Amino acid sequence: MCNLKPVKNQKSMSTKIQSLLLPFLLFALFFITVPTSGSTMEKGDAPDAVSSDVLDPTAFTLEQAVRQGLRANPRMAAVRAALRGAEFGEKTAGTAFYPTLSANYGFAYDDKPTMGGDREAWTLNINLNQPLFTGWRLLNTHQKAQLAVERARVEVENIELNLILLIQEQFLDLLKARENVRSAQDSVIRLQSQLQNTQAFFDVGLRPKFDVLQAEVDLARAEQDLLIAQNAVATQVARLNTLLNLNLSTETDYIGELTYLPYAPRFEESLETAYRLRPDIILALKAEEIAGKDVEIAASDFYPQVSADLDFYSRGTDPTVTGTDSRPDPWWTAGVNMRWKAFEWGRTRYATEQARQDVLRLHEETANLRLEVSFSVKSLHLKLEETAARIAVAQKAVEEAREGFRIAQARFQAQVGTNTDVLDAQARLTRAEADLTDAMADYQLTLARLFAATGERNPGLVVP
Structure with a gap:
């Protein structure tokens, strides 16, 4: 018992x-x-994500290439993971309000x-x-975590905007390289024809051997230029495949051509749009708000x-x-x-003042960023005007160079012009075509950079 x-x-x-x-x-x-x-967010979610329409993996227009890059580029996956981490951080800060066991x-x-x-x-x-x-420490910590989530969302938009511009630049460089290939091929064809004519005149004793050698040297130089241009195209295709997360050995067709679409926005409107939409300015303002919360968190030690x-x-x-x-x-x-920590040799006061100075620093950095943005927008406006004028001049130069080459060939056939005249006219035509290609590419590159500078997403570079 x-x-x-x-x-x-x-x-x-x-x-x-x-x-x-x-x-x-x-x-x-x-x-x-x-x-x-x-x-x-679930694994596949993303704020403001582009549509997930199935694209042909071997053919892309400019807009489709941008959408594929936003969907598949690892940089986007990384920044979206950072956003999900910030959301978990907000949840962590929110649990501090509840009892602990x-x-x-x-x-x-x-x-x-x-x-x-x-x-x-x-x-x-x-x-x-x-x-x-807690001297409002828990509240300010939670609000800081909420601001961190908002900042992470804006960072996603910032990376998206930068990636859009990068893909557009590489796509336009590819179109430029293709135009250079086409121009180089035309140059080779013209020089081959001139070499045949010179050889024929030499064979009947109407032209010296020097003219034949000169034509052969110029043809060889044009063929080297063609090889360089073709390699540039292959390099740009590989670069775009990398940005779009495609296999480098994939035979991808990027569809498009350099075109001129007149666009003349007002500087004041562009600047207002940039101040309102640019993610880096929004990020700077969020950083100021977060720093303000750090001040209040540091000051919480003044209270019991x-x-x-x-x-x-x-x-x-x-x-x-x-x-x-x-x-x-x-x-x-x-x-x-x-x-209540009644006395700590000024530790809390010093920490609070340090946090306040950080707020002032961020405020001045934001003001400097606004100045840099205004200069960037202004310089791109000027560049857009310059490239538009260059296109008009280059188009006229190409027409005149073609006519000059035609006349030089006719004079050569009539035995009143020299081989050098034809080769010089051909070189001028090639340079005129290259100048037009450069002007067209620079115009569209400037257009893409202007949209990025104002914070506007325009995957297809469609002008209003």
């Missing part, structure tokens, strides 16, 4: 412990499962116990802590920190903590605690 009594007490105490632990565990489980503000369990030995105390004791402590006032605690205790002479002679039953306590 004596052996059964401790077992009965042990079961009774275990029942008491379980009955007391159950509310704590249910309370903790409730707060663990309650979602905080903000939602987490902790447990302590251990063994202690007292070599000089008090009267009626226990020399050896096992102790179980379950604590529920609720912050009541107040919290409430609910504790459950149970002691025992063995690991089952079923009671001791001095404390046979478990007990609980509840209280409110206040901790």
